[in-house]
Amino acid sequence: MFEKVLVANRGEIAIRVMRTLKEMGIVSVGVYSEADRETPHVREADEAYLLGPAVPAESYLNVERLIEVAKQSGAEAVHPGYGFLAENAAFAEALAGADLVFVGPPASAIEAMGSKTRARELMAGAGVPIVPGTTEVVETVEEAAKEAAEIGYPIACKAAGGGGGKGFRVAASEDELADAFEGASREGEKFFSDPTVYIERYLEDPRHVEVQVLADSHGNVIHLGERDCSIQRRHQKLIEEAPAPHVDAGMRERIGKIATDAAAAVGYRSAGTVEGLQVGDDYYFLEMNTRVQVEHCVTEMVTGVDIVREQLRIAAGDELSIAQEDVDLRGHAIECRINAEAAHKRFAPAPGRIERYIEPAGPGVRVDSGLEAGSEVTPLYDPMVAKLITWDVDRERATARMLRALGEYVIEPLVTLIPFHQAILATEQWRRGETCRDLIEDRDWLKGLAPAPAEAGGAANGGAEEDGVAERTYSVEVDGRLHSVKVIGAATAPAPPNPGPATALRRPPRRDRGGAGGGAAATAGESLLAPLQGTVLKVAVEQGAAVEEGALICVIEAMKMENEITAHRAGKVTALEVSEGAGVASGDLIAKIE
Numbered sequence: 001m002f003e004k005v006l007v008a009n010r011g012e013i014a015i016r017v018m019r020t021l022k023e024m025g026i027v028s029v030g031v032y033s034e035a036d037r038e039t040p041h042v043r044e045a046d047e048a049y050l051l052g053p054a055v056p057a058e059s060y061l062n063v064e065r066l067i068e069v070a071k072q073s074g075a076e077a078v079h080p081g082y083g084f085l086a087e088n089a090a091f092a093e094a095l096a097g098a099d100l101v102f103v104g105p106p107a108s109a110i111e112a113m114g115s116k117t118r119a120r121e122l123m124a125g126a127g128v129p130i131v132p133g134t135t136e137v138v139e140t141v142e143e144a145a146k147e148a149a150e151i152g153y154p155i156a157c158k159a160a161g162g163g164g165g166k167g168f169r170v171a172a173s174e175d176e177l178a179d180a181f182e183g184a185s186r187e188g189e190k191f192f193s194d195p196t197v198y199i200e201r202y203l204e205d206p207r208h209v210e211v212q213v214l215a216d217s218h219g220n221v222i223h224l225g226e227r228d229c230s231i232q233r234r235h236q237k238l239i240e241e242a243p244a245p246h247v248d249a250g251m252r253e254r255i256g257k258i259a260t261d262a263a264a265a266v267g268y269r270s271a272g273t274v275e276g277l278q279v280g281d282d283y284y285f286l287e288m289n290t291r292v293q294v295e296h297c298v299t300e301m302v303t304g305v306d307i308v309r310e311q312l313r314i315a316a317g318d319e320l321s322i323a324q325e326d327v328d329l330r331g332h333a334i335e336c337r338i339n340a341e342a343a344h345k346r347f348a349p350a351p352g353r354i355e356r357y358i359e360p361a362g363p364g365v366r367v368d369s370g371l372e373a374g375s376e377v378t379p380l381y382d383p384m385v386a387k388l389i390t391w392d393v394d395r396e397r398a399t400a401r402m403l404r405a406l407g408e409y410v411i412e413p414l415v416t417l418i419p420f421h422q423a424i425l426a427t428e429q430w431r432r433g434e435t436c437r438d439l440i441e442d443r444d445w446l447k448g449l450a451p452a453p454a455e456a457g458g459a460a461n462g463g464a465e466e467d468g469v470a471e472r473t474y475s476v477e478v479d480g481r482l483h484s485v486k487v488i489g490a491a492t493a494p495a496p497p498n499p500g501p502a503t504a505l506r507r508p509p510r511r512d513r514g515g516a517g518g519g520a521a522a523t524a525g526e527s528l529l530a531p532l533q534g535t536v537l538k539v540a541v542e543q544g545a546a547v548e549e550g551a552l553i554c555v556i557e558a559m560k561m562e563n564e565i566t567a568h569r570a571g572k573v574t575a576l577e578v579s580e581g582a583g584v585a586s587g588d589l590i591a592k593i594e
């Protein structure tokens, strides 16, 4: 086994990997950007090295610098976590060239699965069921129309370089095919420098069911059962669970075999996930993710297998510690992604500084977080700041436990998805194990998640301030019984006479906090500013247009997330400084609304 491993990541996943390293007696080497000097993942590491400036290209994506640090520290292997360089075949090769072990699959497997048409062709050849459609690139709209007539409408047009939903357009009928085809192609070009497109039958309201696989270099390929990740928005998963509510033991065995066949067909090694669509009893391969995933934890909770530990064993050339017949599913696990986002404002990023932070705990609760009091959630990185996972004997009890744990979670004064999760888990749709797609797309339902004006800042995360109204909760004893009293006043109100540790940390005035503040970008008067650095995906208005407050102005893509930038006020768009495909920096002027 390795003695020292570098973790080429930040936040919760870096800590997750380091925890297993510690348990295995392996020294962990952490890395950080200038924005991350004082973050928990740096303290968790046994040693830590500065990579460079905050922008990912100069730090967490800087291959040369990572290799330099690995060499300098004496690490033998590099764990990439997820995101950043985790599915970058060139990175895996560069490490091998520097005599370092990549804790992940062979570069050839990353490449085979990276091209979605190549993957479909390989899978079809290996007897893995794929969604009916083409395995070859479709060159023109005319050719697409011919193929579509055979496959049958509705048709999904997908970018060959895509994955995770990027470059995915639907055509309900032939009339819509040209638009969908060209849209998918344009997005493929923009994001993957690959305009090629393939087409598939579009399945109505399928479930997203994925199978966790482990493959070692001794020929063992096993699966750890499935996860259902159907609750997603714009292809970002929000809630995941294991086992899947609509997969029984027979189907589990069948899709497990599909997944291990898929992995074997590309000579897979390491932990990986075969993603598929479930429609009734049918299951179709969608793509394979060649990394440890965000939601791996729910599988760990129901199997008792430490997936990161298996990744390290495999990378070191050891055999898997378990055989297929040792895999036993027990109980039910649910994961809620705790993103710093305002669900009621089209999931706008809501970065900011955390003043008070209390994690839930107790039986069956796991929190994988990269945060603490004093942490700054920056618009530069992933808005997912923590994962809350609960386990219990069945789905109903795991849900009750999740609601209990969500209620305990305090992340003040940030706006997070906690109220969204509480609302979803309380619905009849969730109870029945439905995909909840109608709810997630229902703007009115989502608006109901906005904190009530009298409790500005959010019911679950009291203490925030919005529109100049601050709220603080005090304890008052009346006749020997403790009451909790909310005091609502102006944001500029003096600090309470006896500030507890929580209030001792001073909150900067709203205007200086930067970031989106949960919706519109940091704004000043008529100017709407970019809350984060990224690429403009879409511009939704024209100069001169009259807009309502909250109207969509543009979509900025950053860190694989699409962020909707909305009007901070009603008025006329007198300047529009963004164009599709262009880059913007945090603080850049997007538009003037007068």
Ligand code: MV4
Residues within 6 Å of the ligand: 131, 156, 163, 164, 165, 168, 200, 201, 202, 203, 204, 205, 206, 207, 208, 229, 230, 231, 232, 235, 236, 277, 435
């Ligand atoms: C599909 C689909 C329907 N038909 N492909 C692709 C990426 C992943 N984020 C969801 N993807 C889908 N691919 C075909 N041929 C529908 C989806 C989809 C989806 C699937 C299951 C659960 C929720 C979903 C939400 C949006 C899109």
